[in-house]
Amino acid sequence: MDIRPILAALRRHRLATLLIALEIALACAVLCNACFLIVSRLDLMKVPSGVDESSLAQLRLDCDGCNESDLNARALSALRTVPGTQAAAVVSSLPFGAPSGYAGITLDPPGQAERHYGTVPHFYAGGPAAAEAIGIRPVQGRRFSSADFQPSDGAWLPLDAPVWITRPLAEHLWPGKNPLGKDFWSDKYHFRVAGILDHLAQPEPGARGVATAQWSIFLPMAPGRQLAGNYVIKAAPADLPRVLRDARAALIRAVPEGVLDLDQSQTLGDLRHRYFRNDRAMAGMLVGVIAALLLVTALGIVGLASFWVAQRRKQIGVRRALGATRSDILRYFQTENFLIVSFGIGLGMVLAFGLNLALMSHYELPRLPLYYLPIGALSLWVLGQLAVLAPALRAAAVPPVVATRSV
Amino acid sequence: MFAYYLDLALHSLRRSPVLTSLMVLAIGLGIGASMTMLTVLHVMTRDPLPALSAQLYYPHLDPLPANYPTNNDWGDPSDNFTWPDAMAMLKAHRADQQAAMAGGRVLVWPVQTGRLPFRVGGRYATAGFFDLFGLRFEQGRGWTMADDEARARVAVLSHGLAMQLFGRTDVVGRTVRLGDARFQVMGVTSEWAPQPQFYADAAGKGNYGEADRFFLPLATALDLGMSVSGNQASWKEGGKTSGYYTWLQVWVRLKDAAQVRNYRQFLVDYSAEQKRLGRFERSSQNAALYPLMGWLEHEKLVPGDLRLQLWLALSFLIVCLVNIVALLLAKFLRRSGEVSVRRALGATRRDIFLQFGIESALVGLLGGLLGIAIAQAGLWSVRHRPDSYAHIARMDLSMLALTVLLAIAGSLLAGMLPAWRASRVVPALQLKAQ
Numbered sequence: 029m030d031i032r033p034i035l036a037a038l039r040r041h042r043l044a045t046l047l048i049a050l051e052i053a054l055a056c057a058v059l060c061n062a063c064f065l066i067v068s069r070l071d072l073m074k075v076p077s078g079v080d081e082s083s084l085a086q087l088r089l090d091c092d093g094c095n096e097s098d099l100n101a102r103a104l105s106a107l108r109t110v111p112g113t114q115a116a117a118v119v120s121s122l123p124f125g126a127p128s129g130y131a132g133i134t135l136d137p138p139g140q141a142e143r144h145y146g147t148v149p150h151f152y153a154g155g156p157a158a159a160e161a162i163g164i165r166p167v168q169g170r171r172f173s174s175a176d177f178q179p180s181d182g183a184w185l186p187l188d189a190p191v192w193i194t195r196p197l198a199e200h201l202w203p204g205k206n207p208l209g210k211d212f213w214s215d216k217y218h219f220r221v222a223g224i225l226d227h228l229a230q231p232e233p234g235a236r237g238v239a240t241a242q243w244s245i246f247l248p249m250a251p252g253r254q255l256a257g258n259y260v261i262k263a264a265p266a267d268l269p270r271v272l273r274d275a276r277a278a279l280i281r282a283v284p285e286g287v288l289d290l291d292q293s294q295t296l297g298d299l300r301h302r303y304f305r306n307d308r309a310m311a312g313m314l315v316g317v318i319a320a321l322l323l324v325t326a327l328g329i330v331g332l333a334s335f336w337v338a339q340r341r342k343q344i345g346v347r348r349a350l351g352a353t354r355s356d357i358l359r360y361f362q363t364e365n366f367l368i369v370s371f372g373i374g375l376g377m378v379l380a381f382g383l384n385l386a387l388m389s390h391y392e393l394p395r396l397p398l399y400y401l402p403i404g405a406l407s408l409w410v411l412g413q414l415a416v417l418a419p420a421l422r423a424a425a426v427p428p429v430v431a432t433r434s435v
Numbered sequence: 436m437f438a439y440y441l442d443l444a445l446h447s448l449r450r451s452p453v454l455t456s457l458m459v460l461a462i463g464l465g466i467g468a469s470m471t472m473l474t475v476l477h478v479m480t481r482d483p484l485p486a487l488s489a490q491l492y493y494p495h496l497d498p499l500p501a502n503y504p505t506n507n508d509w510g511d512p513s514d515n516f517t518w519p520d521a522m523a524m525l526k527a528h529r530a531d532q533q534a535a536m537a538g539g540r541v542l543v544w545p546v547q548t549g550r551l552p553f554r555v556g557g558r559y560a561t562a563g564f565f566d567l568f569g570l571r572f573e574q575g576r577g578w579t580m581a582d583d584e585a586r587a588r589v590a591v592l593s594h595g596l597a598m599q600l601f602g603r604t605d606v607v608g609r610t611v612r613l614g615d616a617r618f619q620v621m622g623v624t625s626e627w628a629p630q631p632q633f634y635a636d637a638a639g640k641g642n643y644g645e646a647d648r649f650f651l652p653l654a655t656a657l658d659l660g661m662s663v664s665g666n667q668a669s670w671k672e673g674g675k676t677s678g679y680y681t682w683l684q685v686w687v688r689l690k691d692a693a694q695v696r697n698y699r700q701f702l703v704d705y706s707a708e709q710k711r712l713g714r715f716e717r718s719s720q721n722a723a724l725y726p727l728m729g730w731l732e733h734e735k736l737v738p739g740d741l742r743l744q745l746w747l748a749l750s751f752l753i754v755c756l757v758n759i760v761a762l763l764l765a766k767f768l769r770r771s772g773e774v775s776v777r778r779a780l781g782a783t784r785r786d787i788f789l790q791f792g793i794e795s796a797l798v799g800l801l802g803g804l805l806g807i808a809i810a811q812a813g814l815w816s817v818r819h820r821p822d823s824y825a826h827i828a829r830m831d832l833s834m835l836a837l838t839v840l841l842a843i844a845g846s847l848l849a850g851m852l853p854a855w856r857a858s859r860v861v862p863a864l865q866l867k868a869q
Contacts, residue, residue: 043764043852043856044761044764044765047757047760047761047764048761050757051754051757051758051761054750054753054754054757055754057750058747058750058751058754062747065743090542090552090554092542092614092615093615132668138671138672145502145503145504215669215672216672287542287551287552289554306820309820310744313744314747317468317747317748317751320464320468320751321751321754323464324460324461324464324465324751324754324755324758325754325758327457327460327461327758327762328461328757328758328761328762330457331454331457331458331761331762331765332761332762332765334453334454334765335454335765335766335768335769336765338769339768339769383750387743387746390742
């Protein structure tokens with residue numbers, strides 16, 4: 029189809045054409061960035077926890093003034109007798125649960141004049157069999173022996189402990205080097221890397237930026253002071269809700285003077301679901317904004333196209349009288365819409381990138397991947413064609429006899 | 436004249452109901468979405484304590500070692516005070532009202548048998564806390580500095596906690612068990628919940644919706660080793676009372692500019708002295724004094740998500756306005772014939788411009804009303820979101836007025852170009868064409 033007459037007609041309606049194109053451009057910019065934001069949120073929500081989530085549940089007990097060893101013994105034996113429990117262990121916290129200890133680390137011993145601050149990872153401490161129960165094992169390095177489970181110094185952790193750290197954390201602390209056997213400190217506590225984990229998410233992954241989601245340390249510790257009251261149980265996924273219910277009841281019976289923290293005593297699936305509810309709400313809101321935006325854009329196209337059809341009724345009649353078919357007229361309006369939308373998309377890509385740059389500087393967002401642009405363009409082309417269809421069909425229905433009528 | 440134009444506008448809007456409702460819908464959607472976000476931002480950035488905020492200041496010292504990383508993901512540890520520094524601030528007594536404080540969550544044991552203990556958040560503070568922030572007492576009073584010195588086992592409860600524990604508020608003299616210890620109730624405060632909780636540890640961003648349920652003397656809590664919530668940082672060995680462990684907040688009330696100046700100077704002098712003693716390593720010019728609202732800004736207490744949403748809503752509004760411009764243009768140009776007749780009969784360009792301007796404003800008014808409805812629905816859904824700040828999102832009268840104003844101003848602005856174009860219609864040409 030010859031597009032020259034269309035261009036000539038558009039030139040006579042420069043202002044209206046420009047406005048619609050501008051609207052398409054803005055919609056394109058917002059659409060690409062909003063979609064990108066949604067996908068980033070969804071990506072964050074898929075963060076691997078590193079533990080065997082579907083078959084785990086956490087149980088937490090407050091017991092001020094209890095004897096910790098006695099508490100652990102009673103709790104664990106109660107949990108292990110619940111039918112369906114495959115494993116039970118003491119662990120300081122779990123991903124998506126309440127954090128038990130973020131602490132800053134240094135790469136050189138205390139007392140040194142020049143100190144290198146590492147970062148602030150999260151410390152998980154687990155009793156015997158905890159690592160096996162939650163399903164983490166080092167991809168490099170060694171497992172813990174029973175001699176590794178030292179008691180805490182009374183205030184926090186053992187003064188000297190072998191640890192497993194995640195690969196992203198190791199890469200951050202010692203870029204490009206083999207982290208096995210490396211030492212680091214936190215206050216007076218000394219740690220040595222004994223193994224590397226692929227994944228172990230922080231209890232609040234992404235809360236301090238996506239990059240830090242996996243900055244965790246797992247170390248063996250003898251249950252007792254500083255490691256009591258928080259338990260993990262493992263059961264077949266289908267069985268887990270029932271086992272958790274029974275385990276809660278068993279724990280209350282076994283430790284009547286303690287207070288079960290119901291908020292934290294949940295399956296890991298439920299804890300994850302609750303942790304990400306803000307992100308889900310935000311993603312839902314973005315979807316709403318996108319839908320409303322597309323609706324408004326479509327309304328604009330429908331309105332203007334209807335106006336043009338009404339305005340050109342007579343000319344359409346003349347064309348039809350001179351032999352143009354209905355599909356010629358239909359195609360004319362479709363092509364016209366395609367041209368305007370394409371012009372808008374061209375402008376919109378530039379805007380989308382500009383908006384992304386602004387968002388990047390303000391909200392530490394990553395760069396917009398280029399493949400979002402063609403997807404955004406395609407959806408706007410489709411939207412434009414759908415919006416113009418009704419007015420264009422009305423135009424195609426104009427009978428040739430209109431040409432012979434005076435106004 | 437105005438009434439006549441209004442009549443014309445109404446007539447014209449009625450004549451093309453589809454186009455009219457398209458325009459009203461577009462404005463309504465844009466205004467509704469933007470106003471929802473603006474309202475949330477408005478309630479979150481408002482003054483948490485309007486009566487006193489102009490006089491409340493947060494001092495800031497920098498006791499960190501020279502090589503401590505400043506731009507970490509954790510906020511600035513020097514936002515909080517060490518115990519010696521906080522006590523030095525209070526002892527110097529350079530402000531009329533002052534207090535040091537820290538937050539904490541404790542297990543509260545029920546008074547009646549058969550109920551379960553529960554965890555609540557509250558504040559450990561020095562005696563000046565209640566006067567400093569102007570808390571009102573329903574019963575009894577706060578503790579004194581002598582109680583602070585004596586590490587007295589006394590407590591002040593909020594109205595809500597007193598009701599929850601005892602079912603009444605005249606409970607002065609009764610005993611409550613918080614954590615491992617028993618405390619004598621000295622007073623019960625009226626409900627007090629500034630939003631955001633500006634005086635708490637700034638790292639606990641999103642301190643919206645939580646109120647302190649109990650208050651204990653800071654020294655007593657420290658003695659009992661009660662757990663402290665919020666960001667705590669240390670860079671050398673030593674416990675909570677050492678000079679290398681930040682965990683406290685200090686607020687002061689200053690009456691006039693001279694007092695503010697003096698206090699700022701005092702902070703710099705204090706830092707310089709500590710530096711001479713070898714305890715501070717950084718410049719004494721790092722000492723600062725923030726007014727309350729300035730502190731909120733400094734700590735960026737408004738969630739980033741919310742600003743992002745505001746940007747989205749505003750760009751959405753712009754798209755809607757561009758849309759209105761296009762639709763109004765179509766609508767006005769369609770009536771070129773009518774314009775030319777009016778022009779031929781003696782109407783000036785100004786008259787035409789005015790007539791279409793009024794029509795745009797009318798569309799804006801209708802869109803604004805629809806926008807209010809949409810914004811109310813939007814706020815309703817925000818209130819049902821799980822964010823901690825969500826439940827305070829409500830529209831006040833000024834925001835309602837702003838909504839309508841924004842809608843009318845927006846559509847007037849949008850109508851400007853089409854109205855101008857319509858007023859440029861050449862009468863003779865149009866008449867001839869007909």
